[in-house]
Amino acid sequence: MEDGHGATASGSEVSPTLLEERLHTPVAGRYEVIVAGGGASGLVAAVAAARAGARTLLVEQQGCLGGTATASYVAQYIGFFNHDVQAVWGLPLELTRRIVQAGGSEGFARYILAEASASPIEIRNFPFNPEVVKWVADDWAAETGVEVLLRSSVVGPVMRERRVEGLVVEDIGGRRAYLAPVVVDATGDAAVAAKAGVEMQADLEGGRGMRQPHSLVFRLSNVDVARFRAIPRERKRAIALEGVRRGELYWESLSFMSTPGGTDAICLMSRIRGLDPLDPVQASEAERAGRRQVRGIVEFLRREVPGFEKALIAGIAARVGVRESRRIRGQYVLTQEDILGQVAFEDSVALGSGPMDIHDPGGTGIQLFMPPAPFEIPMRCLVPRDVEGLLVTGRSISATQEANGGARHMATAMALGQAAGAMAALAARGANSTRSIPAGAVQALLRREGAAYKVGDAVTRSAAAPATA
Ligand SMILES: Cc1cc2nc3c(=O)[nH]c(=O)nc-3n(C[C@H](O)[C@H](O)[C@H](O)COP(=O)(O)OP(=O)(O)OC[C@H]3O[C@@H](n4cnc5c(N)ncnc54)[C@H](O)[C@@H]3O)c2cc1C
Numbered sequence: 001m002e003d004g005h006g007a008t009a010s011g012s013e014v015s016p017t018l019l020e021e022r023l024h025t026p027v028a029g030r031y032e033v034i035v036a037g038g039g040a041s042g043l044v045a046a047v048a049a050a051r052a053g054a055r056t057l058l059v060e061q062q063g064c065l066g067g068t069a070t071a072s073y074v075a076q077y078i079g080f081f082n083h084d085v086q087a088v089w090g091l092p093l094e095l096t097r098r099i100v101q102a103g104g105s106e107g108f109a110r111y112i113l114a115e116a117s118a119s120p121i122e123i124r125n126f127p128f129n130p131e132v133v134k135w136v137a138d139d140w141a142a143e144t145g146v147e148v149l150l151r152s153s154v155v156g157p158v159m160r161e162r163r164v165e166g167l168v169v170e171d172i173g174g175r176r177a178y179l180a181p182v183v184v185d186a187t188g189d190a191a192v193a194a195k196a197g198v199e200m201q202a203d204l205e206g207g208r209g210m211r212q213p214h215s216l217v218f219r220l221s222n223v224d225v226a227r228f229r230a231i232p233r234e235r236k237r238a239i240a241l242e243g244v245r246r247g248e249l250y251w252e253s254l255s256f257m258s259t260p261g262g263t264d265a266i267c268l269m270s271r272i273r274g275l276d277p278l279d280p281v282q283a284s285e286a287e288r289a290g291r292r293q294v295r296g297i298v299e300f301l302r303r304e305v306p307g308f309e310k311a312l313i314a315g316i317a318a319r320v321g322v323r324e325s326r327r328i329r330g331q332y333v334l335t336q337e338d339i340l341g342q343v344a345f346e347d348s349v350a351l352g353s354g355p356m357d358i359h360d361p362g363g364t365g366i367q368l369f370m371p372p373a374p375f376e377i378p379m380r381c382l383v384p385r386d387v388e389g390l391l392v393t394g395r396s397i398s399a400t401q402e403a404n405g406g407a408r409h410m411a412t413a414m415a416l417g418q419a420a421g422a423m424a425a426l427a428a429r430g431a432n433s434t435r436s437i438p439a440g441a442v443q444a445l446l447r448r449e450g451a452a453y454k455v456g457d458a459v460t461r462s463a464a465a466p467a468t469a
Contacts, residue, residue: 048425058149073266117368215290216290354409423437
């Protein structure tokens with residue numbers, strides 16, 4: 001990274017409704033691949049690109065890597081398994097092993113998802129302590145040679161006509177540009193793609209309130225987890241329904257994760273509806289509304305739920321978890337029919353597992369079911385149709401809302417990240433257009449790095465070697 005100074009404005013014109021700025025933004029560094037957003041998908045994308053030999057920069061606006069897993073306390077990876085078949089291997093599995101080695105998890109477990117809802121399902125999850133994931137992610141990026149900028153917000157792309165050639169970043173020192181032939185947008189909000197003019201899925205446009213609700217996750221200490229887990233499911237559901245009826249709970253859930261030791265509860269129980277995460281005023285209100293809900297939920301848990309009588313609030317996530325904001329319209333749009341029909345794609349680069357998981361945008365329920373088998377996700381879902389130099393990974397890939405409900409879990413986001421990193425390194429090194437990267441070369445690189453991307457891979461490997469991380 002070269003030294004840079006913040007941008008200087010050589011002049012500006014202000015009208016009552018518009019400030020027109022002329023900025024001189026220093027170019028602070030040149031890379032082969034730049035990844036915007038260091039969450040589930042972006043962290044793995046950066047590691048994959050660096051492992052493939054690309055000089056890689058990862059830019060993250062929070063003070064830590066991990067994304068929703070760390071900053072929003074969503075403390076379980078799901079999507080590694082479809083029923084008992086392990087679909088996600090490669091770098092995401094390596095991350096789970098590192099977390100276990102660091103004492104941040106006891107490994108994969110069986111878990112009843114949305115136990116107090118009308119449609120609970122048994123899954124295999126990977127619960128973890130989000131604080132440990134923060135330092136594991138730091139070490140992983142450093143060991144791989146990824147350069148990381150924290151507390152740095154991507155403002156937008158550097159564009160030349162319809163080609164992205166880098167990013168403009170704002171940090172404590174000001175505004176700088178970083179250049180690269182390939183940029184990966186892993187912001188979850190398609191923040192770079194939107195500013196680059198990439199077409200978005202129309203169903204989320206215009207603030208029509210169609211998005212799944214957000215949740216603000218909180219952490220309690222001094223919980224008798226074993227006592228709570230022993231309560232029969234019917235009783236848990238009755239408590240949750242009574243809480244909803246009285247307006248003290250916001251959806252049919254008493255869901256929480258516990259870190260090794262089993263004395264704390266990381267609770268996913270708030271539900272914030274009807275606020276647009278892409279509107280700054282509504283996004284601010286979502287944080288406050290989440291905290292108001294958390295205060296009431298904690299009182300409810302202490303009063304009504306066995307095991308929580310002496311619970312203490314230990315933390316509230318730094319930011320609301322957003323399930324949906326933008327999805328691009330890429331070279332291919334993944335559909336629920338593709339997932340449930342197990343459509344095979346020649347250019348498959350990642351496997352999803354489900355569950356199909358759509359939180360009722362307006363109510364207190366959840367639609368939850370497991371696809372019959374792992375499903376393939378084609379490379380084209382990561383590729384914008386009309387912008388060069390840009391790939392999009394994570395929860396903003398090109399998919400319908402229903403398909404995204406099955407493809408947005410963190411293990412899937414990480415598998416997509418590994419694919420995006422491989423694609424980016426190949427495009428940067430081979431000077432290929434990001435819109436015509438040879439799928440065979442990506443698949444060969446993924447195979448070399450231990451990833452599974454065809455349904456047959458998952459089945460064979462699961463039979464041979466069940467995951468033990
Ligand atoms: C409440 C909730 C509960 C969920 N439950 C589960 C669960 O139990 N298990 C599971 O596996 N999945 C769960 N999910 C889904 C999952 O967490 C997300 O879909 C997943 O994290 C998507 O990965 P991502 O990398 O695309 O985004 P994220 O993990 O959100 O990462 C995006 C990163 O980009 C950064 N970023 C954004 N904009 C900028 C910018 N302009 N400049 C720099 N950095 C930027 C963000 O700070 C963040 O670190 C849940 C999601 C929510 C919201």
